[in-house]
Every structure is written in structure tokens, then in C-alpha cells.
Amino acid sequence: MDCLFCRIVRGEIPSTKVYEDDDLYAFRDIDPKAPTHILLVPKVHHSSVNALDESSAAVVAKAYVVLKQLAEAEGIAQSGYRIVVNTGKDGGQSVDHLHFHLLGGRSLSWPPG
Known part of the structure; x- marks a missing residue:
């Protein structure tokens, strides 16, 4: 599959890995929206x-x-953190691979976007 996140999981595209097991892969977002912004994707x-x-x-x-x-x-x-899962175009999903955003390290306003 030519999916961006599938290619990251396979090591074809470099990432800053923070976690990996048989099912999941986590890496730092290249355009962070908070001091901590990690993406977690199912493999x-x-x-x-x-x-x-x-x-x-x-x-x-x-x-x-x-x-x-x-x-x-x-x-x-x-101190607290936010987990975001965008779904579909109107939901703000930019990569068509299920992924979880872990955001924290600052006060996060509500509502987002």
C-alpha cells in the first residue's frame, strides 16, 4: 500500500519513533501543534x-x-492531554490511515478548530 503512514511504519520514510510493538507505531508529528504531539498508528x-x-x-x-x-x-x-482522532475530510483527516494525535505540554483551548 502506498499510504504515507504505512510507508512510515515500514521504515521507507524516516520518522522520530517513540514507541513500537507488534500492533502499533508512534512517532513525533513533523508539524507539532503542542509541545508534545505524537501520532500513534495501527500497523x-x-x-x-x-x-x-x-x-x-x-x-x-x-x-x-x-x-x-x-x-x-x-x-x-x-497536567492533562488531549487525544484526537479526525475522521473524514470535514473532520480534518488529512491522511487516510487511522491515527491518534496525542497533544499536551500546554493548555489546550476548547472548542478546537
């Missing part, structure tokens, strides 16, 4: 939340546990 390609089904539930649940661990490792767990 198996899912185009968006809309492509998920019951068989995807375990990796999505695992992603949230890993995001919590990353927030702890980044020192933002106590």
Missing part, C-alpha cells in the same frame, strides 16, 4: 474510524493504553 491499515469493525476493537483499546503510557513518559499525564 494494519484502516482508512479511518469508519473502517473499523468488531475485529479492530482490541487494537483500538490497546491504542488508548499506549497513549496513556506515552503521556506518562512525556510528563504530561498529570
Whole structure:
């Protein structure tokens, strides 16, 4: 697959990796919107939340546990952080591969965008 995030996971495009296991890969966003801005992607390609089904539930649940661990490792767990999953064009999704944004390290305003 020629998906940008699939190519990053395969090592064809360089990234600053912060976590990897058999199911998930996390790396620093190249255009960070907060002092901590990490992208976490499943290694198996899912185009968006809309492509998920019951068989995807375990990796999505695992992603949230890993995001919590990353927030702890980044020192933002106590002060607070945001997890964002954009879905579709109007939702702000720019890469058609399910991904989670972990944002923190500053006060995040609401509503976003």
C-alpha cells in the first residue's frame, strides 16, 4: 500500500519513533501543534474510524493504553492531554490511515478548530 503512514511504519520514510510493538507505531508529528504531539498508528491499515469493525476493537483499546503510557513518559499525564482522532475530510483527516494525535505540554483551548 502506498499510504504515507504505512510507508512510515515500514521504515521507507524516516520518522522520530517513540514507541513500537507488534500492533502499533508512534512517532513525533513533523508539524507539532503542542509541545508534545505524537501520532500513534495501527500497523494494519484502516482508512479511518469508519473502517473499523468488531475485529479492530482490541487494537483500538490497546491504542488508548499506549497513549496513556506515552503521556506518562512525556510528563504530561498529570497536567492533562488531549487525544484526537479526525475522521473524514470535514473532520480534518488529512491522511487516510487511522491515527491518534496525542497533544499536551500546554493548555489546550476548547472548542478546537
